[in-house]
Amino acid sequence: MKKYWSFFRIRFIRGLQYRTAALSGMVTQFVWGSMEILLFRAFYQASPESFPMTFEALSTYVWLQQAFLALYMVWFWESELFNSITTGDVAYELCRPVRLYDMWFVRGLAVRLSKAVLRCMPILIVSWFLPAPYGLTLPGDVKIWAVTILSMTLGLLLIVAFNMIVYMSVFYTVSSQGIKLFVTSLAEFLSGSVIPLPFLPDHVRTIVELLPFASAQNVPFRIFAGDITGPDLTISILKQTFWLFAFVLIGRYLEKRALKRVVIQGG
Amino acid sequence: MKSIRLYVIFFLMHLKSMMQHKVSFFITLIGQFLISFNVFLGVYFMMTRFHQVKGFSYSEVLLCFSITLMAFTLAETVFRSLDTFETIIGNGEFDRILLRPKNSLFLVLCSKVDLTRFGRLIQAVVMLVYGICYSSINWTPLRCILVVLMILGGVCVFGAIYLIFACLCFFTLEGLEFMNVFTDGAREYGKYPIGIYGKTVLFICTYLVPFALFQYYPFLYLTGKSDNLWYSLLPLFSALFLIPAFLLWKLGLKHYQSTGS
Numbered sequence: 001m002k003k004y005w006s007f008f009r010i011r012f013i014r015g016l017q018y019r020t021a022a023l024s025g026m027v028t029q030f031v032w033g034s035m036e037i038l039l040f041r042a043f044y045q046a047s048p049e050s051f052p053m054t055f056e057a058l059s060t061y062v063w064l065q066q067a068f069l070a071l072y073m074v075w076f077w078e079s080e081l082f083n084s085i086t087t088g089d090v091a092y093e094l095c096r097p098v099r100l101y102d103m104w105f106v107r108g109l110a111v112r113l114s115k116a117v118l119r120c121m122p123i124l125i126v127s128w129f130l131p132a133p134y135g136l137t138l139p140g141d142v143k144i145w146a147v148t149i150l151s152m153t154l155g156l157l158l159i160v161a162f163n164m165i166v167y168m169s170v171f172y173t174v175s176s177q178g179i180k181l182f183v184t185s186l187a188e189f190l191s192g193s194v195i196p197l198p199f200l201p202d203h204v205r206t207i208v209e210l211l212p213f214a215s216a217q218n219v220p221f222r223i224f225a226g227d228i229t230g231p232d233l234t235i236s237i238l239k240q241t242f243w244l245f246a247f248v249l250i251g252r253y254l255e256k257r258a259l260k261r262v263v264i265q266g267g
Numbered sequence: 268m269k270s271i272r273l274y275v276i277f278f279l280m281h282l283k284s285m286m287q288h289k290v291s292f293f294i295t296l297i298g299q300f301l302i303s304f305n306v307f308l309g310v311y312f313m314m315t316r317f318h319q320v321k322g323f324s325y326s327e328v329l330l331c332f333s334i335t336l337m338a339f340t341l342a343e344t345v346f347r348s349l350d351t352f353e354t355i356i357g358n359g360e361f362d363r364i365l366l367r368p369k370n371s372l373f374l375v376l377c378s379k380v381d382l383t384r385f386g387r388l389i390q391a392v393v394m395l396v397y398g399i400c401y402s403s404i405n406w407t408p409l410r411c412i413l414v415v416l417m418i419l420g421g422v423c424v425f426g427a428i429y430l431i432f433a434c435l436c437f438f439t440l441e442g443l444e445f446m447n448v449f450t451d452g453a454r455e456y457g458k459y460p461i462g463i464y465g466k467t468v469l470f471i472c473t474y475l476v477p478f479a480l481f482q483y484y485p486f487l488y489l490t491g492k493s494d495n496l497w498y499s500l501l502p503l504f505s506a507l508f509l510i511p512a513f514l515l516w517k518l519g520l521k522h523y524q525s526t527g528s
Contacts, residue, residue, distance in 0.1 A: 021444065024444040024445035025444065025445075027445040027448070028444070028445050028447060028448055028452075031448045031452060032448075032452065032455075035452065035455075035456045035464065035468070038463075038464040038465055038468060039456065039459065039463070039464065041465070042320050042321055042459070042463035042464065042465075043313060043317050043320055045321070046317050046318075046319055046320045046321065047317055047318075050316050050317050052316075175291075177291060177294050177295070177298075178294045178297075178298075180298075181294065181295070181297070181298030181301060181302075182297075182298070182301065184302075185298070185301035185302050185304070185305050186301075188302075188305055189305045189308055189309075194305050194306065194308065194309040195309045195312060195313060199312060199313060199316060200312050201312065201315060201316070204312070
């Protein structure tokens with residue numbers, strides 16, 4: 001356990017070095033969030049009765065999404081990992097007395113967390129000060145905060161576990177390019193990062209909510225915004241847990257099978 | 268004339284080198300298509316739920332989306348080298364270009380033509396055809412020309428922004444990531460007519476960066492929401508944005524000191 005913890009710390013501290021990048025990222029995300037909310041405002045004005053959530057909930061969703069972008073965006077791939085498989089550098093990693101899956105999992109977590117830690121606070125604070133329906137609305141109940149944090153953790157682990165499946169698949173396909181692009185765009189839409197899932201038509205939405213990607217950012221942000229309550233809340237958390245276990249098991253199985261007869265590329 | 272011939276030669280050269288990795292090329296092409304297809308899906312589901320936004324119907328929004336997307340994609344294909352200008356400066360490539368007996372900006376543009384962006388162009392064309400067929404626009408010859416003008420105006424505006432990016436690299440020697448707000452942001456949010464974002468955004472996009480001049484105002488005339496004939500001339504004005512960008516380039520070039528690598 002200790003070795004994974006120190007590995008986590010190394011990656012985390014390394015991630016904190018990129019401060020200028022974080023600053024410009026923040027500017028971008030702030031503009032993005034504002035435009036998104038202005039866009040939804042136009043739709044809200046067009047017909048408020050067709051709006052599937054309250055406007056406060058939507059604004060909260062958008063700001064959380066921008067603040068924690070680094071945690072839940074599927075497209076934060078680490079090209080270093082892909083390359084290490086393609087070039088054969090992975091052989092060095094395999095020599096170490098640690099399990100590849102665990103090490104890369106910890107690494108993925110650390111990279112995402114360090115990015116998010118640098119960026120989230122200013123966005124959250126500024127959006128909290130914005131006028132009523134356009135800013136971040138905080139829930140009064142302490143229980144909601146606790147559940148949100150639990151759900152955010154599950155969602156983050158789920159996304160990292162999903163990334164791991166894709167990294168492992170490269171052991172079988174060698175070229176990562178195709179699968180990366182395809183999977184990214186599919187997961188993007190299904191996780192609700194293009195438009196929040198409640199905006200989908202009901203029949204599409206029932207299917208999408210059964211899929212694993214709906215268990216990532218969709219759940220915690222909507223819990224925090226007060227859009228998921230009561231029995232739905234428990235079901236959503238259970239679904240998150242289920243998909244997390246499923247993804248971890250699939251990933252670990254793929255890893256085991258790949259490493260049984262590993263072919264090291266390059267020379 | 269000679270320059271055009273030279274550009275064609277460069278273009279064919281890039282095409283040939285890309286065709287060396289055909290599978291990779293086509294996969295990237297499909298990937299580009301899929302990513303912007305997501306944006307389309309977002310628009311589609313929003314419009315099926317709300318039917319109209321600020322008086323614009325689904326087919327009108329698609330028409331607007333396609334014009335922005337096409338302008339952006341064409342600009343990105345041609346001006347891609349300016350977007351990655353910090354690498355050209357960083358690795359000393361620009362010093363080599365300065366030694367050649369041709370306009371340096373022209374040679375920079377020749378150094379990279381990114382054809383993988385055509386995945387997006389396919390989508391833009393499909394949406395344009397759909398928008399033209401299904402919107403209730405009363406097509407006159409002027410309106411047909413206007414669509415072309417809007418796209419060309421857009422290419423000029425995006426080109427000018429890329430040029431300004433590159434000029435900043437002369438001073439900072441590295442790329443400024445937040446400038447993406449103006450290109451990727453405009454592509455992302457230019458899918459809807461700019462007017463729907465409210466007065467402040469429209470003001471910025473009219474007087475600061477002239478997105479609205481090739482997108483929103485002419486689009487009002489195109490869809491018959493405004494009779495003001497002047498609006499159809501605005502895409503030409505938006506092209507004037509190239510002038511300050513070009514002057515900035517001249518200034519940057521004067522100040523340029525090699526990175527020494």
